[in-house]
Amino acid sequence: MSDPVAVVPDHAPFTEAALDKKLGLSPKKYWRWLTNLDWENIRHAPPERDVRQEFADTLIYHEVLRELDAFIEKDRQNFDAIVEAINKAFGKPISPEWIHDFDQWYKKHKRVLENPDRTSKPEMVKILGSMPIPDLKEIEKTYGEVKVGIVGGGISGLYAGRLFDWVNEYLEKNPKIGEDNMKPLRFSFEILEAANRVGGRIYTHHFSPSRHDYYDVGAMRTFDLFADVGLYRTEQLTQQANEAAKDNATQEQPKISNCGDHDHSDSPKQLLRYFMKSDRTPNYFNDIQHYRVPHGEETAAQKAKRLETEQQEKEKDKNKLEPYKEIKAKVDAARENPHGKHGKSADTYRISTKNYGDVPYAYVELGAETLLKYAYDPFKYLMRYNFYVGYQALMRYEGYSVREFLSKICKFDFYTINWLETSDSATGWFDLAFTEAVLESFTFSAPKVCVKSKGKDGATTEGHDHDHEISPDTNWYCIEGGTGEVIRRLNDKVSGEPEYNRVVIGMKLKRDAPDNEKMEVYLKDEGQNPRKYHSVINTTTLGCASRMDLKNVELQTGQKAAIRMLRYSASTKIGVKFTDPWWIKEPYVINEGGVAASDLYSARMCVYPSYNIHDSHNRPAVLLASYCWGQDAERVGSMIKKTSPEGEEILRDCLLRDLARLHHDPKAPAELKMSYDEVLASLRKKYITHHSYDWNHDSFVSGAFAVFGPGQYRKMMPHLQRPTADSRLHFVGEATSNHHAWIVGALESSLRAVCHLLIKTGHWDIVKDLFAAWDPLPGFNEKIFFWQYVLGLLPPSSQATGQDIDTVKEV
Ligand SMILES: Cc1cc2nc3c(=O)[nH]c(=O)nc-3n(C[C@H](O)[C@H](O)[C@H](O)COP(=O)(O)OP(=O)(O)OC[C@H]3O[C@@H](n4cnc5c(N)ncnc54)[C@H](O)[C@@H]3O)c2cc1C
Structure with a gap:
């Protein structure tokens, strides 16, 4: 298909202006309004966007601006602390013109800043574009060695090392960047790993050295990884990687590293398709076993017939966008007549009231997938159609768990919700944030939307676009040899060797110490002789961080809360x-x-x-x-x-x-x-x-992956992505990222910390080239990034309180 140029109809009914009028509605009324919209138009969406990313960006922009407003408006003294911090960072007093310009900018946009929620991301980006910030290139430059401690040798710790290696190589190749008589900047880093292997939650267990005699204990499948780690974003690059891997298989002489319990350096390094679904797998619920394709030898004719029907179904499905109003009508009808009318039982697992079970038969007949679509799809479609409007709609329910939403808003009964949870996910899963469930559902099933595209000849064609998002049609991959191979290959590329069995038990900020000694890191067996660093990147899970003595690293209250409470x-x-x-x-x-x-x-x-x-x-x-x-x-x-x-x-x-x-x-x-x-x-x-x-x-993990609870996105995410301790301590790792629970999130978080360190050391000019060589940090906005850095410089006494910031009324 040619480059898609979305043609969103002008008469779109659900606009920001319409939304503005509805903002005051109670959540229940709001839901009624939302589900009664003209869905025909909404399903004509512009092409792909990474909704999960967009959601997190918008939220962080809003929250950081809200915090700035709290500083400026509520407590002038706090703003003075910001100015002082900026003065320190620049090594000279900031110009009075900048303060004046900033004041003017603030006055002009005061209304928006007081309640940024009501401003869409493009508008916000425009306002941010006009925000004067000091020229980052003038931040006082650090020269010579900058010592960084990386706590944890999981993928984010190794990746941070890899990025520092790149920066060092870059600086060597571009010596003019420093002043001529100064020693050029060079990051030296130590990776302190508590376990006796690298990889953390990427770990392949080998029963024996035989080929394929393993399973992935942690991460096992992926759809999107940075090229350098061994996986690639596109089909074409994937093929190239496979070819290259075949060629390299016999030549590569990797260094010996502890990346699991087996060194399988001689196995071919290939990406393999990972299959999410198959018709032939069984299911078992309520003591009833079920195969979609029954056992027994199919004759060739039967098989051909089945495949043909499946193909036809697929084709039909490809061209069919089930209108939301049809889903809604079905759910409404089921509510009206819970025991259903049809004679033929659709109740494979005999859980319905017709079969002495608890779930209304009409719901079972509709199927769990349809009921969950009823709850999730309005937000999913809207976020693709007009992201800001969808975002606003979803944020109204940020404080809800999935269970609460399904019960209070969708009006499903206790038994129906239990059944939905059981068939959709894990026990207790519906206590997670409704927001999280909607965003996570994009990972496995993206809504189909109709996209109008303009070809080179100017003709408009219509097609169904759903494969840009990660969906069942997306190619998932696993790695020949196990995901531990990714770690082995990454570790091979990182200079030096991680230090094993180094358990970090505490950290301190010493504001008065020399620059390279301001961060002290205490290790289990090294008594009162801390390692001393310029900065620290902590990549451990928050569970592991909560055991460390962090009293003296000037944690902000939002960070303290996140470390203790963020749901895993x-x-x-x-x-x-x-x-x-x-x-x-x-x-x-x-x-x-x-x-x-x-x-x-x-x-x-x-x-x-x-x-x-x-x-x-x-x-x-x-x-x-x-x-x-x-x-x-x-x-x-x-x-x-x-x-x-x-x-x-x-x-x-x-x-x-x-x-x-x-x-x-x-x-x-x-x-x-x-x-x-x-x-x-x-x-x-x-x-x-x-x-x-x-x-x-696993005492060095203490929780598998972050799954945000109600309200935690808004209240914790911006704080987790901000450095602290004079912007010398960075919380990194899967949980702190917009794509938490995925490898790709862990990688993004390391890139964020390295960029913050480049600001800190006055080498902002490298960031553009860093992004060009690797990947840009998704959602990167220079102004927000700068403020996160500045807010991270502040001592606790100068920080805004949650109550000051919180102008949002809970729903
Ligand atoms: C069961 C499971 C399945 C998953 N499936 C997938 C999947 O299919 N696809 C996908 O993309 N992602 C998946 N993930 C998520 C993915 O594994 C993680 O997002 C990623 O590996 C996290 O990397 P990290 O560097 O942030 O953290 P970690 O891998 O946890 O690294 C942190 C490191 O810190 C070390 N450490 C802890 N405490 C200390 C201390 N006090 N001092 C020094 N070091 C310390 C640990 O030993 C560890 O090595 C899965 C995770 C799990 C658990």
């Missing part, structure tokens, strides 16, 4: 090694990867790897038999031992039982029929060993 999910995985990949063979034929889901104790998700599909069917193979989150993971985790698999006999038996329940097909044709006991006996026989892991009980 638990997660466990169990990889099982069998004598052969039985799931690929008859009668299961799960030969396309994919995921099975159930409400069973251990097998809430069972992941069929794509890396061993084409291996011999007669040799041992690994299945990711159990992948759990939330409360399910907490319960499985309580059975996991450090000595796994030793001492886990009960867990192993539960797991084999659950696998047998999940895969036993009671409806299989006679020639393939096996009783449940036979399936279980066969799995027991094929079982060789297993390995289980609980990320909550």
Whole structure:
């Protein structure tokens, strides 16, 4: 398709002006209004945007401006502290003209700054564009060595090292940047890693050195990584990477590094497709087993017919945009008549009132996916159509959990919500922020919208655009050899070697010490002899940070709250090694990867790897038999031992039982029929060993990944992305990023910290080239970035309080 040029209809009904009029409505009335809109137009959206990113940017712009307003308006003294901090950073008093210009700018935009929520991002960017800030190139330059301590050797710590190496190389190649008689800037860094390996939450467990005898205990799939790490953004680059990897496979001589329990430097380094879905995977809920494609040999004719029908369905689906009003009408009708009218039961798992269950039959007939679309889609469509309007709509419910929203706003009953949670995600998951659930759902299913494009000839064509967002149609990848390969390759590229078994237990800011000694870092076995640095990048999870003594690093109250309270999910995985990949063979034929889901104790998700599909069917193979989150993971985790698999006999038996329940097909044709006991006996026989892991009980992780709770986006995100301790301590890592819970978020957060350090050392001019060489920091805005840096310079006594900043009325 030619470059899409979106043509948004002029008569669009849901404009910012219309929204303004509606802002005062109560959440319930607002929802009614929202769901009654003319959805035809809204589904004609401009092309792709990274909504999750856009959401976080807008929120951070709003919050930082709100904070500035609190400084200027509410307490002049606080603003004086800002001026003092800027004076210090520049090494000279800031010009009175700047203060005057800034005052003028503030007066002009006072109304917006008092309540920035009502200003869209483009408008905000325009206002920010006119904001005078001092020339960053005039910040006092630091020359010579700048010592940085990087706490943690996970992907964000290693990536920060890689970026510093790049900056050093750049400075060597461009010596004129410093003044001639000064020693050029050079970052030296130490990576202090508590464990005896690098990688943190990227960790591949190898049962043996044999090919494919592994599973990924942490991150296993990805859609978007910075090129240097080994994965690429586009198909074309992916192919190039694969080609290059094949060529390099025999030549590369990597340095020896601790990146797991196996050095597999001789394996080919390739990206493999990761399959999210397959028709052949089983499901099991409410004690009922179900295969979409039943067992039994399909004749060639039957198979051809099935594939043809599937293709037709796909084609139909491609051209069909289910109008929201149809979804709404169906849900409304179901509410009106909860027990439904139809004779034929759609209740596969017998959970409805028709089958002595609790969930209204009409809802079950509609399906969980439709009910969740009813709740999420207005926001998803709106954010694609007119981001600001969608953002405003979603932010009204920032304080809601998913459960609250579904109950209070959608009016679903307790049993329906439980069923939705069980079939959609982990137990307890619906206590997370509604905002988080909507944004996260973009990752796995983006709404289809209609985009009008202008071709080179000027003709307008219409098409359906949904593959720019990350969606089931997006290509997901895993790495041949496991994600640990990414870490190995990255670590190979970083200069020096991380220090292992270095547990950081505290940090202090010494404002009066020499520049390279202002940050003291205390290590477990190094008593009162702290390491001394110019700046520190802390990449540990917030759970690990909460154990450190951080009393003397001038944490802001928002940061303290985030370190203690930001919500993390638990997660466990169990990889099982069998004598052969039985799931690929008859009668299961799960030969396309994919995921099975159930409400069973251990097998809430069972992941069929794509890396061993084409291996011999007669040799041992690994299945990711159990992948759990939330409360399910907490319960499985309580059975996991450090000595796994030793001492886990009960867990192993539960797991084999659950696998047998999940895969036993009671409806299989006679020639393939096996009783449940036979399936279980066969799995027991094929079982060789297993390995289980609980990320909550990894004392250097303490929580698998951040999943924001109600209100936490607004109140915590801007503080987490801000340095503190004279802007010398940077919180980095997955949780602090807009794409939290993903590798890509961890990488972005390191880039942010390195940019802040370039401001701090007066080398702002490098940032543009840094972005050109790597990737720009998503959502980067120079003015906001500058203010985050300046606010990070302030001592606690000069900071604005949450109450000062909080002009937003909670809904
Ligand atoms: C089960 C699971 C599945 C996942 N699946 C995916 C996926 O499929 N795709 C994806 O993109 N992402 C996935 N993720 C998320 C991804 O793994 C993380 O976002 C990323 O690895 C986080 O990297 P990080 O550097 O921020 O943190 P970490 O990897 O946690 O690194 C922090 C480091 O700090 C060290 N440390 C801790 N305390 C101290 C201390 N006191 N002193 C010194 N060092 C310390 C730790 O040992 C660790 O090495 C998954 C995560 C988990 C847990």
